[in-house]
Amino acid sequence: xxxxxxxxxxVAFLALAPNSAHAGGRSYGYKSSHCVYKTHTCEIDRCRxxxxxxxxxxxxxxxxxxxxxxxxxxxxxxxxxxxxxxxG
Numbered sequence: 001x002x003x004x005x006x007x008x009x010x011v012a013f014l015a016l017a018p019n020s021a022h023a024g025g026r027s028y029g030y031k032s033s034h035c036v037y038k039t040h041t042c043e044i045d046r047c048r049x050x051x052x053x054x055x056x057x058x059x060x061x062x063x064x065x066x067x068x069x070x071x072x073x074x075x076x077x078x079x080x081x082x083x084x085x086x087x088g
């Protein structure tokens with residue numbers, strides 16, 4: 001009975017302890033992301049490139065790709081840029 005009481009007290013202490021899930025209290029230079037959300041996305045650039053490829057018989061053919069650059073803006077003032085490639 002004494003073991004069950006100690007076990008219940010330990011579980012209650014861990015459940016009520018603040019910041020018990022932190023791994024050593026390390027700070028990695030960024031804020032917690034639970035309140036940060038994406039506000040909007042803008043297209044920055046769009047360009048087409050001509051590429052060359054080879055079919056299974058070794059013949060050369062050309063095709064076009066479109067590269068679009070987007071920038072995502074977040075509620076904490078940060079932004080992130082990414083490129084997306086489309087065939088055609």
